[in-house]
Amino acid sequence: MEIIQVLSYGILLGGLYSLLSSGLALIFGVLDIVNVAQGAFLVSGAFLTWQIWDLTGIEPILLIPVVALLWFGLGIIIYRTLFVRVAPQGPSMTVLLSFGLALIIEGALNLIFGNKFKSVQTSYSLQSYKLGEINFPAPQVIASLAAAVVLVLLYLYLMLSWAGRALRATAQNRDGAALIGISHRKISSFAYGLGMATAGAGGVLISVSYPIYPATHYEWISKLLGIIVLGGMGSIPGAIIGSMLLGIVEAAGNTYAPQWTILFFYGVIILSLLFKPEGLLGARSRKDSV
Amino acid sequence: MKSLRFTKAKKIAVLFWAILILIPVLLPDSQYEQSLLIVCFLFAIMASGWNILSGLAGYVSLGHSVFLGVGMYTGAILGRETGVFTFYFAPIGMLTAMAFAFLLGSITLRTRSHAFVIITIAILLSVQLIVSNWVELTGGSNGIIFRSPSWARTAGNTPYYYMFLVVLVLTVALVRFIMNARLGAGFISIRDDESKAASIGINTTQYKVIAYCLSAAPYGLVGAIYSQYLGFINPTGSFSILISVYLVLAALVGGKGTLWGPVFGGFFIAFANEASTVFSGGISARVLIMGVVLVFTVMFVPQGLLVSVATMLRKRLAKDKTVEFINQAAIAERDAPLNLNNVKRAPSKAKADSSESILQVKGLYKSFGGVKAVNGVTMDIKRGSITGLIGPNGSGKTTLFNCITGTYGADSGIVIFNGTDITKMQPWTRAHMGMGRTFQITKLFKSMSVLDNLVAPLEKPSARNMLANKMQGEEVERAREILDFMGLSSFEKSNVSALSFGQQKLVEFAQILMLRPDIVMLDEPASGINPTLIERLSKAIKKLNDAGTTFLIVEHNIPLVLGLCDYIHVLSAGEIMVSGTPEEVRNNEAVIEAYLGPDTLLEGLDV
Numbered sequence: 001m002e003i004i005q006v007l008s009y010g011i012l013l014g015g016l017y018s019l020l021s022s023g024l025a026l027i028f029g030v031l032d033i034v035n036v037a038q039g040a041f042l043v044s045g046a047f048l049t050w051q052i053w054d055l056t057g058i059e060p061i062l063l064i065p066v067v068a069l070l071w072f073g074l075g076i077i078i079y080r081t082l083f084v085r086v087a088p089q090g091p092s093m094t095v096l097l098s099f100g101l102a103l104i105i106e107g108a109l110n111l112i113f114g115n116k117f118k119s120v121q122t123s124y125s126l127q128s129y130k131l132g133e134i135n136f137p138a139p140q141v142i143a144s145l146a147a148a149v150v151l152v153l154l155y156l157y158l159m160l161s162w163a164g165r166a167l168r169a170t171a172q173n174r175d176g177a178a179l180i181g182i183s184h185r186k187i188s189s190f191a192y193g194l195g196m197a198t199a200g201a202g203g204v205l206i207s208v209s210y211p212i213y214p215a216t217h218y219e220w221i222s223k224l225l226g227i228i229v230l231g232g233m234g235s236i237p238g239a240i241i242g243s244m245l246l247g248i249v250e251a252a253g254n255t256y257a258p259q260w261t262i263l264f265f266y267g268v269i270i271l272s273l274l275f276k277p278e279g280l281l282g283a284r285s286r287k288d289s290v
Numbered sequence: 291m292k293s294l295r296f297t298k299a300k301k302i303a304v305l306f307w308a309i310l311i312l313i314p315v316l317l318p319d320s321q322y323e324q325s326l327l328i329v330c331f332l333f334a335i336m337a338s339g340w341n342i343l344s345g346l347a348g349y350v351s352l353g354h355s356v357f358l359g360v361g362m363y364t365g366a367i368l369g370r371e372t373g374v375f376t377f378y379f380a381p382i383g384m385l386t387a388m389a390f391a392f393l394l395g396s397i398t399l400r401t402r403s404h405a406f407v408i409i410t411i412a413i414l415l416s417v418q419l420i421v422s423n424w425v426e427l428t429g430g431s432n433g434i435i436f437r438s439p440s441w442a443r444t445a446g447n448t449p450y451y452y453m454f455l456v457v458l459v460l461t462v463a464l465v466r467f468i469m470n471a472r473l474g475a476g477f478i479s480i481r482d483d484e485s486k487a488a489s490i491g492i493n494t495t496q497y498k499v500i501a502y503c504l505s506a507a508p509y510g511l512v513g514a515i516y517s518q519y520l521g522f523i524n525p526t527g528s529f530s531i532l533i534s535v536y537l538v539l540a541a542l543v544g545g546k547g548t549l550w551g552p553v554f555g556g557f558f559i560a561f562a563n564e565a566s567t568v569f570s571g572g573i574s575a576r577v578l579i580m581g582v583v584l585v586f587t588v589m590f591v592p593q594g595l596l597v598s599v600a601t602m603l604r605k606r607l608a609k610d611k612t613v614e615f616i617n618q619a620a621i622a623e624r625d626a627p628l629n630l631n632n633v634k635r636a637p638s639k640a641k642a643d644s645s646e647s648i649l650q651v652k653g654l655y656k657s658f659g660g661v662k663a664v665n666g667v668t669m670d671i672k673r674g675s676i677t678g679l680i681g682p683n684g685s686g687k688t689t690l691f692n693c694i695t696g697t698y699g700a701d702s703g704i705v706i707f708n709g710t711d712i713t714k715m716q717p718w719t720r721a722h723m724g725m726g727r728t729f730q731i732t733k734l735f736k737s738m739s740v741l742d743n744l745v746a747p748l749e750k751p752s753a754r755n756m757l758a759n760k761m762q763g764e765e766v767e768r769a770r771e772i773l774d775f776m777g778l779s780s781f782e783k784s785n786v787s788a789l790s791f792g793q794q795k796l797v798e799f800a801q802i803l804m805l806r807p808d809i810v811m812l813d814e815p816a817s818g819i820n821p822t823l824i825e826r827l828s829k830a831i832k833k834l835n836d837a838g839t840t841f842l843i844v845e846h847n848i849p850l851v852l853g854l855c856d857y858i859h860v861l862s863a864g865e866i867m868v869s870g871t872p873e874e875v876r877n878n879e880a881v882i883e884a885y886l887g888p889d890t891l892l893e894g895l896d897v
Contacts, residue, residue, distance in 0.1 A: 034407055092344070096542065097585060097588045099352060099535075099538070099584065103535060103581030103584060105581075106581070107574050107576070107578025111574050111575065219415065222411045222415055225412070226408065228408075263419060266413075270397055270409075273400075274397055
């Protein structure tokens, strides 16, 4: 029975991670940027949710569209003002730029909200659903379901809209896409905005299921980056598979050796790098040598 | 002029070290100043170490302070067990850090993906967790406390001051040594273009792991000293990500990839940090400020303050200089001598024989998704021949090149070179065996001069070769002679990106001659270059071929191919359509059709 309990926890975790890591994979896939600031975007989204909830008492899940849309706009502004200038210098500079952004956000959150853990209390915070002998904590179930809904919407958008097609085209062949009239600048800022929107939506979700604290963005980002390394950097399906796998590993760790959980987590990633360095669904690209 | 500037720079360096050595002697009451300088030294040491991996080799690490923590804990644990001071274990701290880097690097640096930067953060957090939880060994989150030395009351910080200073001097000496050695040229070539580096004999995996180990060494060394200096260590302090932030910032502000930039940056950030403490900035404000400085530096002075200022000064000085006129036509006419022993290996046991194969490709397949780029190619290149490989765009010529040189692994089939099956070998091994190739779009190392580009190839992968000074010895003489032969000697000191595309193609050709190749594979050597240079090029090819070097040439300039080659393979849709002498190929109907279309009248065409 314990196995099933562990598996179901793991899948719930994996569902949430899927949304959080897909934005990171999207940004990397289209822009070749390792967006280290994603964790900070996520945590700041959670703080915004907490602030609104604290003032109004609104059901936090309802804030998903608001925060996501806001973060989408912010992402476009950040890309157009900062990244567009640094992008030509290559990934080793953009990663430093986003590291700087993460520090600014961490410092600002610390100054605004103080060095204290915050958490959103809802009517279902302490509840759990029971199915036979298996326990499902309500906040995790709700967060995971909402993540799945957002992810499906994102997927449909990428598959069915013109912008989604343009994004996928750019990810596959940037120059080719530019030749057929896809403005690289526009699509890049759009991709960054979209990636940041998933962090906004994710921020709302982690505010109901985790205690939040500015410096936790380091833990988030290293988890999420680990997931996309496992899944294969620029691949969203890879990110989802990686999320599920690592969600289950984490749930197992939490059950059997709680103090070492993170180590199991990274252990799986290191192992995967040993045997499949390009990640589960990653392909070695052709652009390396012409 | 140059030697003058050199001595000036040397004078400044000597003055800098002299002042640092004399401060405690001249100012015995300077305990506070010394403690501040110790922090400067620490930051400068870390930034310089980081610079080896991230500045020179271009692999950014965001969790590099993990090696400081490893050094601190190595010293602390050994000190606790033996009852002596931790700094005695500094060398062991260094070895531990290097061993750890070797282990991590061997796993994470095998590919050229961005996974590395990601793993660096995860490693820092993981090690912090291990140290916190492994209570029996590390004391857990309570940390370890040391008794302070008896001299601490009277001598204060001064002994530590000198210990840190010694490590700083050693670190700067290490970076200087690396930058002057061919090893350092190898690191920079990886930063500039990794797949190209592999093709000229640089074992990129090995180099990256070496860079990682060397960059960890100063951390381990200083870590064991630092822990005694602090008197108390714990996991959150020793493995704080904030230290990584500081050191990255220091290297970046000063100027990554330079010798003195990170040292300057280390002092700069240490003073800035002290200032923000004095002016009562809390830790949050400090994180915010460091973030702003980082973003500002990346946006506006990506090369670092030291480099930007130096560039500005140099520009001001260069204003008065006149530009030298170079008579290119005269250079192209001139016939420079070439000692063939400098571009060829010692003759093999079997004398060059036109019926012997140097390169055999058997049943080679390579597809990308649904595209069968190379679809079952079998060919045989004779030793001493000039073989042409022609075919329409997209017919798989470059992919075939990439499979032969090992840039891609083939899906199936084998490649035999000089009698050895090389199908599974790495590109650098193939280069060491005498295979040299150029690229369709030149891949030179853009941050290097022409001469630096020529001495970058590693003909033999011996440790002595890697550690030798890149600008001394016979390699440089060879490089100069080859440049002269190519008519490029007047550009020796120019940065390659200042050269025209055609000149760059010749530089790339010259570069692979440094490998003393048995076979030279040229990918469209004549495209985009002017007739004078084409003339130069074909002269060089003929001369080398007369001496026995084999050529395999992909080219669209049909008159050139027909004039130069002994034998030609025509590739179409990934398969060899026709093979034969120039005469046979020129008259083959299928070839004419593939190139010119079926209905073209050919009577008047003189090809």
